[in-house]
Amino acid sequence: MRNRKMWILIALVTAPLVHAQWLSHPTPGIPRTADGKPNLSAPTPRAAHGKPDLSGLWQTESAPPEQLERLIPPSTNGAGEEPLSQYFINIFSDFKPEDVPFRPAAAQLFQQRAQDFTRVSPISHCLPEGMPMLEMAPAPYKIVQTAGVTFMLYERDTTYRQVYTDGRKLPEDPQPSWLGYSVGKWDGDSLVIDTIGFNDRGWLDARAHSHTESMHLIERFHRLDFGHMEVQLTIDDPGTYTRPFTIKLKQRLLPDTDLLESYCAENEKDVSHIECK
Numbered sequence: 001m002r003n004r005k006m007w008i009l010i011a012l013v014t015a016p017l018v019h020a021q022w023l024s025h026p027t028p029g030i031p032r033t034a035d036g037k038p039n040l041s042a043p044t045p046r047a048a049h050g051k052p053d054l055s056g057l058w059q060t061e062s063a064p065p066e067q068l069e070r071l072i073p074p075s076t077n078g079a080g081e082e083p084l085s086q087y088f089i090n091i092f093s094d095f096k097p098e099d100v101p102f103r104p105a106a107a108q109l110f111q112q113r114a115q116d117f118t119r120v121s122p123i124s125h126c127l128p129e130g131m132p133m134l135e136m137a138p139a140p141y142k143i144v145q146t147a148g149v150t151f152m153l154y155e156r157d158t159t160y161r162q163v164y165t166d167g168r169k170l171p172e173d174p175q176p177s178w179l180g181y182s183v184g185k186w187d188g189d190s191l192v193i194d195t196i197g198f199n200d201r202g203w204l205d206a207r208a209h210s211h212t213e214s215m216h217l218i219e220r221f222h223r224l225d226f227g228h229m230e231v232q233l234t235i236d237d238p239g240t241y242t243r244p245f246t247i248k249l250k251q252r253l254l255p256d257t258d259l260l261e262s263y264c265a266e267n268e269k270d271v272s273h274i275e276c277k
Contacts, residue, residue: 027057027255031226038255040227044189047145051186052223054150057254059140060085060231067093087247088136091205091235094247106210106240113208122203126264128157128178130202131195131217132233139262140254150184150191155259163193170196176213178202193219204235212239227253 031042047053062083063071071089086093092100102110118124129137137156144151148166153159163182174181174197181197195217203210215237223229229251236244 025256025258027257030255038227038253040225040253040255042226044223044225049147051191052189053145054143054191054221054223054229055145057140057142057257057259058229058251059138059254060088060136061250061252062138063089063093084138085136085249087249088133088138088206090207091132091136091209091247092245095245101242101245103240103242109210110208113210117208121206121208122201123206123264128159128202130178130198130204131180132219132235133203133205134159134179135219135231135233136205136249140257140259142259153259155262157264158259158261165191170194176200180217187220189222191221193217193221195219210240211235211237214239227255229253 027038029045031039033039045053045055062068063086067086068083071086071093072084100107113120122129128134134154134156135141137154139154139156141152141154141156144153148164150163150165152161152163154161159179161179161182163184165184165186168183170183171181176199177197178199178201180195182193182195184191184193186192196215198211198213198215198217200211200213215235218234218236220232220234221229222232231249231251232246233249234244234246235241
């Protein structure tokens with residue numbers, strides 16, 4: 001019953017995440033086939049400095065249907081939720097339970113939070129989701145790449161990140177924050193982003209895997225062609241896990257649409273009706 005409530009809560013929060021704004025306005029600069037449809041297999045666009053231009057509206061691809069059936073109880077399917085990435089549901093979905101590199105205290109905390117999910121989850125309180133959960137969420141985000149800084153604008157809670165690519169160093173003593181402090185540099189055709197300075201209130205996924213303020217997140221963005229991108233995430237948090245671990249996200253470009261303002265707390269009436277015990 002407790003797990004069922006957890007998945008119902010996730011379904012309720014993800015249900016309103018749609019992107020239906022500017023549907024009739026073609027995105028400029030997108031290569032198109034003879035019939036006018038976006039050609040997402042066209043070559044990767046490049047910026048003035050010769051590196052790939054990552055700009056565009058992106059979204060993490062959902063898990064295959066058979067994997068979603070394994071991860072989400074059938075009782076929640078059909079609740080209206082958008083298909084989810086397996087890593088949004090459980091960042092360790094590729095791991096056997098006994099292979100998750102928990103430190104003993106972190107494993108105990110995970111079990112406690114799983115038992116009291118609806119009371120302690122950031123989702124249930126409309127708090128920011130933190131990283132990398134925000135990047136795996138079932139909602140689009142926009143990359144705006146400029147010479148010295150790359151902006152990431154997330155539809156989810158209408159929030160943003162700034163990734164500085166002007167050569168500056170990470171702060172030595174950052175004020176802990178939900179999304180941390182990010183600097184980036186190019187490694188061949190991949191943009192590598194280092195982020196530190198997180199608070200310990202965000203979760204890695206919707207399943208209650210958490211982290212400490214010592215978490216170091218490394219992201220590698222590699223645009224495969226015009227409409228497809230691979231994002232490799234490496235999480236190093238010695239306060240929670242015995243070793244770093246890596247996952248890979250597949251993301252797709254969303255042409256001819258744009259971001260829609262969205263706030264979790266706006267007109268939200270569902271969570272108060274979900275029992276927490």
